Amino acid sequence: MTPAARVQASIEILDDILAGVPAEKALTGWARRSRYAGSKDRAAVRDHVFAALRCQRSYAALGGSQTGRGLMIGAQRAAGTDLNAVFTGDRHAPATVSGDEEGRAFAGDAEQYDIPEWLWPRFQMSLGDQAIPVAQALQNRAPVHLRVNLIKTDIAGAIAALEADGIQAQVHPACDTALEVSEGARMIAQSSAYANGLVELQDAASQAVVAALELHPGLRVLDYCAGGGGKSLALAAHPGLEVFAHDVNAARLRDLPVRAGRAGAKVTVLTTDEATRQPPFDVVLVDAPCSGSGSWRRAPAGKWALTEARLQELTTIQFNILNQLSPLVAPGGVLAYATCSMLADENGAVVDGFLHSNTDWRESFRKTWLVSHGTDGFFTAHLTR
Numbered sequence: 001m002t003p004a005a006r007v008q009a010s011i012e013i014l015d016d017i018l019a020g021v022p023a024e025k026a027l028t029g030w031a032r033r034s035r036y037a038g039s040k041d042r043a044a045v046r047d048h049v050f051a052a053l054r055c056q057r058s059y060a061a062l063g064g065s066q067t068g069r070g071l072m073i074g075a076q077r078a079a080g081t082d083l084n085a086v087f088t089g090d091r092h093a094p095a096t097v098s099g100d101e102e103g104r105a106f107a108g109d110a111e112q113y114d115i116p117e118w119l120w121p122r123f124q125m126s127l128g129d130q131a132i133p134v135a136q137a138l139q140n141r142a143p144v145h146l147r148v149n150l151i152k153t154d155i156a157g158a159i160a161a162l163e164a165d166g167i168q169a170q171v172h173p174a175c176d177t178a179l180e181v182s183e184g185a186r187m188i189a190q191s192s193a194y195a196n197g198l199v200e201l202q203d204a205a206s207q208a209v210v211a212a213l214e215l216h217p218g219l220r221v222l223d224y225c226a227g228g229g230g231k232s233l234a235l236a237a238h239p240g241l242e243v244f245a246h247d248v249n250a251a252r253l254r255d256l257p258v259r260a261g262r263a264g265a266k267v268t269v270l271t272t273d274e275a276t277r278q279p280p281f282d283v284v285l286v287d288a289p290c291s292g293s294g295s296w297r298r299a300p301a302g303k304w305a306l307t308e309a310r311l312q313e314l315t316t317i318q319f320n321i322l323n324q325l326s327p328l329v330a331p332g333g334v335l336a337y338a339t340c341s342m343l344a345d346e347n348g349a350v351v352d353g354f355l356h357s358n359t360d361w362r363e364s365f366r367k368t369w370l371v372s373h374g375t376d377g378f379f380t381a382h383l384t385r
């Protein structure tokens with residue numbers, strides 16, 4: 001495919017997404033209909049589509065409309081590339097750009113930096129002078145991070161094994177087990193380092209949330225909102241811990257036994273009933289459902305789908321989960337709250353609300369990671385009594 005044909009394909013896929021088709025489904029549907037597209041074409045189209053989804057507001061302003069075509073015109077203008085070289089009207093290329101497809105000046109910072117208008121004041125309140133750098137970071141593609149599985153190898157061993165598979169990775173400063181991939185990211189899933197459980201795909205801040213816990217052999221640890229189990233596996237890499245995983249949506253834990261097998265890790269999956277009937281845990285990690293604002297680079301639809309009402313609903317859920325789980329923590333144990341969000345409403349405010357109504361609890365640790373510092377956005381707080 002020519003670069004122009006890739007842009008035309010992206011326009012059509014974006015139109016499907018704007019009409020309500022989920023991004024992955026729209027991309028897969030296009031790939032199935034387009035057998036002529038090779039793996040490089042599919043990767044390039046995917047990149048175009050995700051960039052346009054991350055930068056939907058600014059590209060629509062620059063491109064003159066909130067359509068697939070408007071977004072791709074906006075993308076070319078944002079990149080400063082020659083529109084006439086791509087929008088040629090030739091076979092498979094998009095039609096030439098007309099006079100009524102002029103861009104316009106941004107209406108304000110929220111539009112320029114691709115944050116929903118209603119959210120911008122809260123975003124600024126949460127992030128202060130980091131609001132614009134964080135919003136700009138969210139306009140760009142997320143880096144690819146790996147967690148080195150210390151059960152099976154060490155940092156140097158993992159880097160060497162990846163290199164043998166044609167993947168270049170360097171140590172990431174956010175966590176001792178984290179690597180950032182600089183070349184060959186698309187080959188990870190097929191690499192032997194991955195297949196043999198030497199590395200797992202996991203953001204460095206997600207790893208750092210686990211690394212921030214004081215863990216020593218003999219502790220019983222429950223990952224209560226385990227999802228796919230990324231943090232459960234990171235916990236289970238600590239020698240001598242007894243690790244339990246739970247999620248209200250049991251289907252999300254389906255792949256965990258296979259992943260644990262690959263990693264040589266032991267994780268016991270618990271139902272909700274089993275989790276509440278267990279003796280108290282030394283550590284309960286609550287990686288709570290949240291807006292996902294720290295991972296909007298990877299899942300940009302979430303940025304545009306979030307509403308004020310949903311944010312409110314999430315903070316209520318977060319507060320309720322903390323209250324519901326505090327009895328599962330052994331005296332002297334830790335209730336570790338975490339979100340992949342950078343919004344104060346879901347982070348400090350929830351923790352403060354919990355401490356306000358549970359005066360026998362105190363906070364011993366709090367940290368926020370920002371996308372502007374090279375990881376996903378994350379928050380954690382440790383609560384003890």
Ligand SMILES: C[S@@+](CC[C@H](N)C(=O)[O-])C[C@H]1O[C@@H](n2cnc3c(N)ncnc32)[C@H](O)[C@@H]1O
Pocket residue numbers: 206224225226227228229230231232246247248249252287288289290321340
């Ligand atoms: C942020 S995700 C967890 C991500 C996961 N810990 C990881 O590292 O990949 C939040 C999870 O909480 C689960 N969840 C939502 N409400 C819950 C509840 N009331 N109790 C337990 N889990 C819940 C969701 O199903 C979802 O898998």
